Amino acid sequence: MNYKDLANKVIENLPEYVPGKPVEYVAREFGIDPSTIEKMASNENPFGASxxxxxxxxxxxxxxxxxxxxxxxxxxxxxxxxxxxxxxxxxxxxxxxxxxxxxxxxxxxxxxxxxxxxxxxxxxxxxxxxxxxxxxxxxxxxxxxxxxxxxxxxxxxxxxxxxxxxxxxxxxxxxxxxxxxxxxxxxxxxxxxxxxxxxxxxxxxxxxxxxxxxxxxxxxxxxxxxxxxxxxxxxxxxxxxxxxxxxxxxxxxxxxxxxxxxxxxxxxxIDDVAFVKKTLAGTKKGIKKLCAGFKKLKLDYVPTYANFILVHIGPDAKEVFVELQRRGLIVRPMGGYDMPEHLRITVGTPKQNERLLAALGEILKR
Ligand SMILES: Cc1ncc(COP(=O)(O)O)c(C=O)c1O
Known part of the structure; x- marks a missing residue:
């Protein structure tokens, strides 16, 4: 008997949760200095912690x-x-x-x-x-x-x-x-x-x-x-x-x-009102910047009420995902959600947002 036979049958077809790719993995895979990598993949707070x-x-x-x-x-x-x-x-x-x-x-x-x-x-x-x-x-x-x-x-x-x-x-x-x-x-x-x-x-x-x-x-x-x-x-x-x-x-x-x-x-x-304000204002600004950038790049996106944006890239979304990583930017592919043509991008700091838009523009031009 192998472990699979012994396992609870309910997990037989259960996929493992795939989180946003950690910075260290991308650094190793693409030979990049981890300190230069920006993770915009897991809807974390780009402005730090309270x-x-x-x-x-x-x-x-x-x-x-x-x-x-x-x-x-x-x-x-x-x-x-x-x-x-x-x-x-x-x-x-x-x-x-x-x-x-x-x-x-x-x-x-x-x-x-x-x-x-x-x-x-x-x-x-x-x-x-x-x-x-x-x-x-x-x-x-x-x-x-x-x-x-x-x-x-x-x-x-x-x-x-x-x-x-x-x-x-x-x-x-x-x-x-x-x-x-x-x-x-x-x-x-x-x-x-x-x-x-x-x-x-x-x-x-x-x-x-x-x-x-x-x-x-x-x-x-x-x-x-x-x-x-x-x-x-x-x-x-x-x-x-x-x-x-x-x-x-x-x-x-x-x-x-x-x-x-x-x-x-x-x-x-809970009592860090200043940090909450900073995060909300920064996210709002970031959404504006990213959406304007997507429009310029002629990319459709879903208007968002959260701290991330779902963007339609097209049939090349997976390639774009890889190319972004090569440039030190981690976003989230959506194949697991049955939306293989989309990427989900966490709203970042002004610098991260700019870097992402520039990289996207460069990749899409090619
Ligand atoms: C919709 C939704 N619910 C719940 C969670 C889980 O959040 P946490 O376990 O970090 O509180 C997440 C995390 O990404 C989420 O996107």
Whole structure:
């Protein structure tokens, strides 16, 4: 018997998650000095990390011989204040990714169905498959979430609906009123998961779900410190909803799933208003610059509400991806999302954006 025969059958056809290519890999592959490489592939924060978080983490380092607070009380209390909810309504995860996985494990079994868009964040498929449940995917016309198609796909077996708002990798959002009405109509046996990893970039255009949660609708919202606050490396994210679902999720998680430095960083970053402002303003400027550049290059792109842009390159997208790497620029190919002609580009610093546009122009001219 080999290991494959011994493995859980549900993972038989599960692809491994492919992240944006790390700088060191590209440096080695193309023989480039890693310090000259710009990564615009994983929607990280190009303006760095929250300075308040870094300062707090440095001070916390001396305490890393002890386990962290498994219940992450300080962070949950601060989040409760921030959101005007109660601490019991928050689940802290090793990234919001973990919260999504734990929710799936808490709710799903072999009889469950999970609905999501066919070109949405790949982790929904992983979470669903690992729980032994069935994925029901609906098409995403015009790069956006089709709420009507999702509603039509609901059956007695549906337990979770994943909606990313703004969407990754498209950068689109749902119409706020339509999304609220959709959430209100959902049957009682379905949990709506709103993955809002990029919501802060959407200029207030993602609806506030707290009144519906308070009214008893089964909605949970996932948020992260990875993007706006620049803490991707710490792995700190969270989910909020009714305290009953959070309590159930706490039964499933590891005892110390959220580490000391992640909790410390998240707690400090919430109050880093200056860094948040800097990131939002820089991202807005970057989007303007990149979109103007794409227009000049006659490249179609999807107008974005996030910190990345989906650009249509054409049949040569893979080659362009490789050529960009040769010039020290890492973006994200979209073959894995069944969009082989597109690249997803994370909005960078002014220098990064300029460098990317110049390289694209040079490659496309050829
Ligand atoms: C849509 C979406 N959800 C969730 C995540 C996970 O974020 P994290 O685990 O870093 O909080 C990402 C990360 O790229 C994402 O794009």
């Amino acid at each position: 300075p308040k978080a870094i300062k707090a983490v440095k001070a916390a380092l001396a305490g890393t011989n002890m386990y962290p607070d498994g219940a992450a009380i300080a962070l949950r209390e601060r989040l409760a204040k921030f959101w005007d909810l109660s601490p019991e309504q928050f689940f802290i995860g090793n990234g919001s990714n973990e919260a999504l996985m734990i929710l799936a494990q808490t709710i799903l079994n072999r009889d469950s169905e999970v609905i999501y868009g066919d070109k949405s964040f790949i982790v929904y498929k992983i979470a669903t498959t690992l729980a032994g449940a069935k994925s029901v995917t609906v098409p995403m016309p015009d790069f956006s979430t089709d709420l009507k198609a999702i509603e039509a796909a609901i059956t007695a077996k549906t337990r979770i609906i994943f909606i990313t708002n703004p969407n990754n990798p498209q950068g689109t959002i749902c119409d706020p009123q339509e999304l609220l009405a959709f959430a209100e109509r959902l049957p009682d046996h379905v949990i709506l998961v709103l993955d809002e990893a990029y919501a802060e970039f959407a200029d207030g255009k993602t609806p506030d779900m707290r009144p519906l949660i308070a009214a008893g609708k089964k909605i949970v919202v996932a948020r992260t410190f990875s993007k706006l606050y620049g803490l991707a490396g710490f792995r700190c994210g969270y989910m909020f909803g009714n305290k009953e679902i959070i309590a159930l999720m706490n039964r499933v998680r590891q005892p110390f799933n959220s580490n000391l430095l992640a909790q410390t960083a998240g707690l400090a970053a």
